[in-house]
Amino acid sequence: MAAEKQQKSKQKQAKPVSESLVADPTGATSTPWLRISAEVLVSRAVIAMLAILARYIIRPGPHNDAAKHSILEIFQMWDSGWYLSIVFNGYSYDPSRESSIAFFPLYPALVYLFSLGRRIDPIAVGYLLSLTCNVAACCIVWRIANRHFKDDSIATTAYRLLLLFPTAFFSYIIYSEGLFLLCMVMSLDAADRKSWVEAALWGAATALARSVGIFVSGAIFLSALAFKKQRPFLSFEPRALIGVIGPILGLALYMGYLWHNFGDPLAFVSTQKYWGRELAVPWYPFLDGYHTNGVPMFNKLFHRGSIYFFMLIALYGIFMRMPLKWLFLMLTLPVVYLSSTVLDSIPRYLSTLAPAFIVLAHACRRIPVLNFAVMMCFAMLQMLCVILFTNGYWLV
Numbered sequence: 001m002a003a004e005k006q007q008k009s010k011q012k013q014a015k016p017v018s019e020s021l022v023a024d025p026t027g028a029t030s031t032p033w034l035r036i037s038a039e040v041l042v043s044r045a046v047i048a049m050l051a052i053l054a055r056y057i058i059r060p061g062p063h064n065d066a067a068k069h070s071i072l073e074i075f076q077m078w079d080s081g082w083y084l085s086i087v088f089n090g091y092s093y094d095p096s097r098e099s100s101i102a103f104f105p106l107y108p109a110l111v112y113l114f115s116l117g118r119r120i121d122p123i124a125v126g127y128l129l130s131l132t133c134n135v136a137a138c139c140i141v142w143r144i145a146n147r148h149f150k151d152d153s154i155a156t157t158a159y160r161l162l163l164l165f166p167t168a169f170f171s172y173i174i175y176s177e178g179l180f181l182l183c184m185v186m187s188l189d190a191a192d193r194k195s196w197v198e199a200a201l202w203g204a205a206t207a208l209a210r211s212v213g214i215f216v217s218g219a220i221f222l223s224a225l226a227f228k229k230q231r232p233f234l235s236f237e238p239r240a241l242i243g244v245i246g247p248i249l250g251l252a253l254y255m256g257y258l259w260h261n262f263g264d265p266l267a268f269v270s271t272q273k274y275w276g277r278e279l280a281v282p283w284y285p286f287l288d289g290y291h292t293n294g295v296p297m298f299n300k301l302f303h304r305g306s307i308y309f310f311m312l313i314a315l316y317g318i319f320m321r322m323p324l325k326w327l328f329l330m331l332t333l334p335v336v337y338l339s340s341t342v343l344d345s346i347p348r349y350l351s352t353l354a355p356a357f358i359v360l361a362h363a364c365r366r367i368p369v370l371n372f373a374v375m376m377c378f379a380m381l382q383m384l385c386v387i388l389f390t391n392g393y394w395l396v
Contacts, residue, residue: 031146033139036159040135043163044172050383051075051390064392072123074390079103080126080174087111087122093262098274101267105254106183106208107176126174133178134171137354138162140185145358147192148323157371158361166302166381167351169389180209181352187216187247188325188354191223196239199223200246207250211268212349215332217247219325275342282338299344306347310334310356317359326355 048071055074063077076084086100086108093099107129112118115125138159146155162168171178183206190199199220206213224240227233255265264270272278314330330353337349350356364371388394 031139031143036138036142037135039160040131040138040163044131044134044169047169047382047386051386054387054391058387058391061388061392061394063394072127075127075169075173076123077389077394079176083108083111083126083174083176084122087115087126088118091261093258093264093267093271095264095267095270099267099271101258101262102271102275104176104208104210104268105257106205107179110179111174123174127172130174130178131172133182137171137178137182137185140182140189141354141358144185144189144192144354145361148358149362151365154358154361154365157364158358161357161360161364161374161378162351162354164375164378164382165351165357166378166385167348168382169386170348170351175348176209177348177352180206180213181354183209183213184216184329184352185354187243188219188223191220191240191243191325194223194237194240196220196224196237196241196243199240199243200249203243203246204250204253207247208254211251212333212336214247214251215329215336217244218328218332220244220246222323222325222328225324277340277342279339280341282335284338284341303343303346306350307334307338310350310353313356313360313363316363317356320359320362322355322359322362326359329353330356330359 051074052071065073065077082100082103086103086105091101091105093101110129111122111126114120114129115122141159141162142155145158146152149155171181183202186202187199187206190196190202203213203216203220206216220240220243224237224243226235226237254268258267259265310330311334314327314334317327317330333353334350337343337346360374364374385394
């Protein structure tokens, strides 16, 4: 009997990491939140100092605002103005031009709430909210990765890759990236633990942060599926439908608001055309027309490079039989992002695709030289992107 137990124990120890893909609902290993928080804060401080230094030694670009000098001001560009306009003035809609309803309500609502109705500076609150979400998201990514792989090094690599991704700086400025990322990983974490009510709430929050958050419903649904060797081969936990409905209700809530106030529940879609964004086939960016539509060379290379890179990660995830809910998001969201005539934001959108960074961390664990190469490439590209963004050369 003792010999048989010893043999079983050896078999368990010999089990490769790739086979340990079933979630451990206990999450026994405590999350090193203090270490993660310190790394996030230090990395963001380095990026901030780089941005300030670049402002002094690099000639301003065509989108540079000379009136902005402080660290809080130089990162306030593009969508930041729209989110702040919602905080200060609420939503507006003009069917003949760009309107603030294109930006989903959870982020500006939280900025307004935590600034006590603008009694505290909403700009400072916006940065603090994004930074806090970024720290919390990294902690949850660590927890999810460690739960699935039982390997601290993979979990650590996962959140570091997330921090170093070239457009990761969007997650701690006045953009919704940090909040969307946190809501998504919290939904996945709750689904792992079979906490369906919690998954529903976080799923609803994900959809209220960005429209594509509704696809978290599919990930929650797949979390409730169980494959077995004996009949029935497939089982589904009915209570999971509570979690599946959450993101749908979140999107429906915003659509209901638009319908009640502006008479068009899909106004957030129709107003996109004034930014040049309209629905297109997912292979649009690979057609000849994309080569001559005025997109700068760096952006073409950066956008396409991001797409190809995430395609490779998805293929690796399929080959290594990663969890279905991860693969669903890794395959679905990029296709949605590609289904537009304007792709200037796709690297930013991909920076929130948390499961891809967990899968990439697994690849880096198996191929150590890949770890160093990817980390260095990410870090250098992030520095370049920060310089371009804060000096007015973004999209030039």
